Amino acid sequence: MxxxxxxxxxxxxxxxxxxxxxxxxxxxxxxxxxxxxxxxxxxxxxxxxxxxxxxxxxxxxxxxxxxxxxxxxxxxxxxxxxxxxxxxxxxxxxILRPDLVSVITNELFTTHYQPILHLLSEGIYGYELLLRPIEGGPAFYPYELFQFAERAGLQSLLDSRARVAAIRNSAPHIQKGIKRFINFLPSSIYDPNHCLKTTFHAAAETGTDPADLIFEVVETEEILDMNHLQTILEVYKEKGMKVALDDLGAGHSTEEVLVRLKPNYVKIDRDLISFCDANIEKQQKIKNIIKTSSDIHTLVLAEGIERKEEADWCRLAGIQLAQGYYFGRPSSADFYFQQNVTV
Incomplete structure (x- = not known):
């Protein structure tokens, strides 16, 4: 196809x-x-x-x-x-934004990394791989680039190239066993067996262990076709990769969606995590997500942690993984991997 x-x-x-x-x-x-x-x-x-x-x-x-x-x-x-x-x-x-077309066409972007930690030990569990402008290239905000790509009919192309770039760019730096969380847009994938071929090829050619790749559903778009999304997640899993559901607790990202999709990981929305240590209503919602996730054997990740108090509360609540400015901001490979460890 x-x-x-x-x-x-x-x-x-x-x-x-x-x-x-x-x-x-x-x-x-x-x-x-x-x-x-x-x-x-x-x-x-x-x-x-x-x-x-x-x-x-x-x-x-x-x-x-x-x-x-x-x-x-x-x-x-x-x-x-x-x-x-x-x-x-x-x-x-x-025609109006040839600079952004050039960013997509010529892949004028790079990968930044944000650490994800074991909350109990605070050891590195993995990194989220994030698209960013290259030094000296056209300036853009990633969210705005993806909005432009959607309006210009280039969303599928950008989403595919961003996934492949993330795998290739991270390969020389991240050791086997350290997980890599990579975002994807479900609406950009028409036929997962066809559209994901370049992603699977990039993993094979870089010698990346499929088990270290976690593909994260970006919930900036409402899930309109749950059956299609389930098919995409199944194709990832068939290749030995893992999947994550992002922003749980925000809008349409509900526990019912979590139970139906049964992802390997679920990320609790940052708005729910913010000042959760001082908000009983948020605490109850988080505890419900933890309980549901435990029932379906899904690991829970708290994202957007910016304060020690949030980290402490999440740890005591039984959340396994964490991400946020409190632990580390997104930055370049030079910042996080100065040893240039080879896979």
Whole structure:
């Protein structure tokens, strides 16, 4: 299977011939933009600003509903530069932010590491691997980059490349047995057996023990298709990897979801952990999560710990793992692995 998200060539050339399409023949026959004759579907441009001007004219002429059905690709010397046509609003995002398209296309990002500790001993259990800008490259906030990628139709590409980069970047530094928590977006994975091939290949080529990889469901998006998510988690597990559910206790991340998915790990939302030592209501919610997790043999991780009092309360409550600024902030490999330990 090859899905359209994998086929997209994300970068729009700085110049070329922009080819416009629309399924409505009437719209196409009456299309008149710039100085082109009516019905023309090819628009030469010499800068991205010229291409942007064509889009602005379309927005002045047509409703949002009509715009949603326009699509584009670029030709040079009669040859298409795009693997497939791109919808209007995704095309617009790519034209407006070529810097962020470049970050995704050229993988202008690196991996930072935040330690995860055994709460009882405070020894290192693993690291969460986090996407960050490379030094000297375009500046961006990771959350904003993923928001852009979603608007630009590049979410699947970014999510896949971020997972692969995390595995490859961490391989020279993290010893076998130390766990690596890697985020993923369920909506970016259409067919897990196909979409996750690059992830599994990266683990194999770097000699990474699958048991050391923990893939963490990022709950910035509501879980709309629980069956699909279950299938994704099962594919990870079939490869010997582990899965984690993030942000439990926040919004739609409920104990019912925990019981249905039965992840290997559950992370308690940082808002629930904050000042939990002084809030009886939070304490009861956390205890309920601990009880449910114990019943289904899931390890509990408290994230967002910033104070000693929070760490002490979580330890006494029986939480096994912890993460947060109190123990260590996300930082580069140079900061955490100066010995450059080889796997």
């Amino acid at each position: 090859t899905c359209s998200a994998c086929l997209h060539t994300p970068a729009i050339p700085d110049k070329g011939i922009m080819v416009v399409s629309h399924p409505n023949p009437s719209i196409m026959s009456n299309l008149k933009l710039a100085s082109q004759p009516a019905g023309e579907r090819e628009f030469p441009y010499h800068t991205l600003k010229e291409a942007e001007d064509v889009l602005a004219q379309l927005e002045n002429e047509y409703s949002r509903h009509a715009l949603e059905h326009f699509s584009f690709h670029v030709e040079e010397d009669g040859i298409s530069r795009m693997a497939t046509s791109v919808p209007f609003f995704e095309w617009k995002e790519r």
